[in-house]
Amino acid sequence: MYRRTLTALQRFTLRLDVAINRVYPSDLNPLYYTGGLTNLFLFILVLSGIFIFLYYVPSLADAHPSVTYLTDRVPYGGLIRGIHRYAADAFIVAALLHLFRNWFTDRYLFSRDSPWISGMFMLLLGGLIGATGYILVWDERALATLSTFTELLRAIPAIGGAMASLLVGGGGLSEGTLPRVLLLHVGPASALYLLLWWHYIRIRHPKVWPPATWVLVSLGVVTLLAALVPAVSGTPAAPGATPGAIPLDVFFLLPFWLAGVVPPVLVVLLVAGLFTAGFVIPYVMREAPREMGVRHAGIAQIIDGNCTGCELCYYDCPYDAIVMVPTPHPGLTRAAANRKLLAAVIDSRCVECGICIGACPFEALELPGLLESDVRQRVAEAVRA
């Protein structure tokens, strides 16, 4: 059932690609750059965030006035704030599109597991950064968000209470609250760049940046939105007062909104369940139908006796999965008798692509699940048929 649904979604994704390719040149199809667009919005967020940081005062009395000052008095401060606000929305939209696209097209299996796992961490951090961003404005909505956040944290068994205290800086609101929230907003944003390094390291030609057309259009749309529908603050937060009904942003703060509908413990279980599923899916859903083109050939194996230490596989492997080590003993063939080096495969880096098999003229490498003799037999059978 799961596999059938995923196949249907994959077909839908590919048809959408074809439809968009009819409008745009295929190298400009925006769906091919969902990751690059996410990266672009992150970059916009960092730049606009640095500007906002220069004016923000993280104290209970001055946070709201400092945001108002930035919005109304600083030249184009309101624009930068709006860009920060809408780029955050766009970041989440692009990240979710990227996630669903890679999920539907099975690009989370085998060698793609580390980009997928790092992506899940980035999504988790993205949610935290978004929620803390709402709190920093320190208006009524910020107070409601903070209160729901602590409620959700307290619903986590065993460590929830401690986490909530850590967030607000003790039992209740204090002058330490907003600096902590600010740290939780800025710190994970820096961590995102470390995770990005992990995200890209196993991808051979990552599309880090979208084409100039989409950079300009994305930047333009975010700027236009920020100018036409400016980001504004609500009434300053009054911690002692009883808050009325404050609508939360359902898109960005869905778990927070849900916490008002169902018990917080259920929301925590739902979020934990979704992320756990996201983290384990590359390892439990490895069986893909043959027509999807996924094959499991096994990690490349060195045939010790044949390896001459020529280093051709070492130079050809695009994933740096082969290293040359001093040989402990001579090879068995005449060519390998006087070798100085021996190839060794780093299992965690091998993507089972078979490039090293083609690179080796001495038949010193093989993929255990796809032996050369089997390939020759299959080709011969195909030719006969």
Added chain:
Amino acid sequence: MGDKRDRYAWGVGILSVLGLSCALLIMLGEAFGGPDHLWYWQLGSAALGTIFVIYGLILLLLRKMGMIGPRRAER
């Protein structure tokens, strides 16, 4: 193909004129805007956003005309 190219060329021309008017609006916003005249800043900001979109679309049209981007053999 020629008709299409002409249409794209017209598109680039019209967008360029629009881009120029946006540049004038940015100058207007910058000249008259201030903390007490936020509306002008807003106008300039909207023009800045529009100019980004316009330049992006001009690049797209130039790409469709084959004037920029990968060579024909690489497409």
